[in-house]
Amino acid sequence: MRFNLFASVILILAFIASSCASNNDHHIDFNQLELDLNNLTQDFRGDAGIYVKHIPTGREISIQADTIFPTASMIKVPLTVRIAELVDQGELSYDSLHTYEDRLYYPGVDVVAAMKEGEAIALRKMVFLSLSFSDNTASLWMQELGGTGTMVNEAMERLGLEHTRVNSRTEGRQDDFRRYGWGQTTPREMANLVEMIYNGEVINPERSEEIYRLMTKTLWDEAAIAEIPKTVTAASKQGSVSASKSEVVLVNAPAGDYVFTVITKNQEDRSSGIQNEGFELIRSVSRALWDALGE
Numbered sequence: 001m002r003f004n005l006f007a008s009v010i011l012i013l014a015f016i017a018s019s020c021a022s023n024n025d026h027h028i029d030f031n032q033l034e035l036d037l038n039n040l041t042q043d044f045r046g047d048a049g050i051y052v053k054h055i056p057t058g059r060e061i062s063i064q065a066d067t068i069f070p071t072a073s074m075i076k077v078p079l080t081v082r083i084a085e086l087v088d089q090g091e092l093s094y095d096s097l098h099t100y101e102d103r104l105y106y107p108g109v110d111v112v113a114a115m116k117e118g119e120a121i122a123l124r125k126m127v128f129l130s131l132s133f134s135d136n137t138a139s140l141w142m143q144e145l146g147g148t149g150t151m152v153n154e155a156m157e158r159l160g161l162e163h164t165r166v167n168s169r170t171e172g173r174q175d176d177f178r179r180y181g182w183g184q185t186t187p188r189e190m191a192n193l194v195e196m197i198y199n200g201e202v203i204n205p206e207r208s209e210e211i212y213r214l215m216t217k218t219l220w221d222e223a224a225i226a227e228i229p230k231t232v233t234a235a236s237k238q239g240s241v242s243a244s245k246s247e248v249v250l251v252n253a254p255a256g257d258y259v260f261t262v263i264t265k266n267q268e269d270r271s272s273g274i275q276n277e278g279f280e281l282i283r284s285v286s287r288a289l290w291d292a293l294g295e
Contacts, residue, residue: 051187072239075183245278
């Protein structure tokens with residue numbers, strides 16, 4: 001009698017476990033989703049890489065996911081990681097004030113570039129502007145404070161990222177700079193970095209959480225984020241130069257978290273508006289992923 005009762009309990013628990021596991025992907029046709037994403041890239045006038053990971057099941061979709069692409073402003077995530085390392089080591093403080101000098105000026109519409117020489121800004125605000133506003137002047141200043149691109153690259157190497165590197169203003173990387181610009185990565189590596197941040201595996205859980213929360217506060221929400229409901233939290237970073245558009249996003253979806261990266265290069269469409277073909281591709285991928293994975 002006791003054996004029968006025990007066996008019944010085991011069977012019930014096994015059924016519940018299998019039901020929960022299947023509920024994560026019972027409505028997801030990953031093969032069709034991969035086909036749909038491939039179709040989105042077929043007529044794209046340029047090169048496109050896509051990496052997707054459905055975190056509950058570990059299922060992945062890879063389209064040129066290990067090809068090296070320009071990061072453009074996505075490189076600001078590695079810069080932020082390096083600053084967080086130094087904060088954790090006590091060499092920097094988020095509350096420390098740093099004095100702006102005209103030599104730091106980078107042309108554009110940056111908030112920090114509008115400062116007057118001698119004005120001070122807290123490191124915390126600098127990091128916020130880098131990630132959320134994508135302020136180039138703040139980011140290059142962070143690169144300098146982080147010990148140059150060489151030290152940022154060493155931080156990426158410690159995380160097991162082979163191809164995610166800073167090229168600009170970094171000794172020995174002139175050829176890479178000419179080819180990829182400020183930074184380089186692969187769709188898979190950039191998504192892996194953001195997933196590690198989300199999982200608390202970058203430096204430690206506290207520092208990872210600080211970075212992740214900042215990544216949920218982007219000003220630039222007209223590409224991938226535009227296809228995700230406003231009630232859903234998503235952490236993201238975008239990149240844009242004339243021939244390359246990119247975005248990495250981790251979506252805290254009701255049906256289970258997923259992370260994806262879309263990067264383009266060698267685009268024929270060099271227009272600067274939000275209707276650029278690269279941004280259109282990012283929106284289309286985000287829409288397809290939400291429809292398949294979000295609910």
